[in-house]
Amino acid sequence: MRVLLIEDDRALARGIHVALRGEGYTLDWLEDGQSAAHALRCERFDLVLLDLGLPRLDGMALLRELRSQGENAVPVLVLTARDAMEDRIQGLDAGADDYLVKPFDVDELKARxxxxxxxSQGRAQPLLEFSGITLDPATQQVHRNAQPVSMTPMEYQLLHQLMIRPGVVVTRERLSSALYGWQDSGPGNTLEVLIHNLRKKLGSELIRTVRGVGYRVEQSR
Known part of the structure; x- marks a missing residue:
């Protein structure tokens, strides 16, 4: 899952980066509101972590701008030292989906x-289940027919991206951005290698290649 962190406190941002990368998230980080506004107009993210006290464009103004676009419904979790009730109400009314006051416990951040x-994915239950495969985002454990399957972090991220959209073709571009963000994606065939590894572990029929477009997971026959 691709997360955009908008935070000008570098020490805090580095701590969040380490914590979330360890959970398998792809984290992109910006330090000012104007750069973030541009990124949100041009790219797709699964979640935004937003500080309010930002340079160049205040976080509250950025949030209002984001929601005024209408079509951008990306979940926004506000991270801020502004702990007054009126600040919380203002943030939620501006379009935030949740509000976490600094300092916070990193485990609570992960749970939120x-x-x-x-x-955002329309799921009440944490588990993803499809065609005999069960994926638990909380523990990052994968089972096939109730048997545990060992996954590398990148394999897990790729499978997660496919399983949250069962039966839907996920483009190569979307998968690459979710896996790598603004980082160097490495060799051009990295995605194919990951798909090959998943097929070996989960069965060759689970993931179908849609030539020239991307991949999708399908029910086993």
Whole structure:
């Protein structure tokens, strides 16, 4: 899952980066509101972590601009030191989906992120289940027919992207951005290697290649 962190406190941002990368998220980081506004207009993210006290464009103004676009419904979790009730109400009314006051516990941050992602995907339950495969985002464990399957972090991320959209073709571009963000994606065949590894572990019929477009997961026959 691709997360955009908008935070000008570098020490805090580095801590969040380490914590979320360890959970398998792809994290992109910006330090000012104007750069973030441009990124949100041009690219797709699964979740935004937004500080309010930003340079160049205040976080509240950025949030209002984002929601005024109408079509951008990306979940926004506000991270801020502004703990007055009126600040919380103002943030939620401006379009935030959740509000976490600094300093916060990193485990609570992770739990709130998981809850927001489930909600945005229209799921009440945390588990993803499809064609005998079960994926648990909370523990990052994968089972095939109730048997555990060992996954590398990148394999897990790729499978997660496909399983939240069962039966839907996910483009190569979307998969690459979810896996790598603004980082170097490495060799051009990395995605194909990951797909090959998943097929070996989960069965050759689970993931179908849609030539020239991308991939989708299908029910086993």
């Amino acid at each position: 992120i998981r809850a927001l992602l489930r909600r």
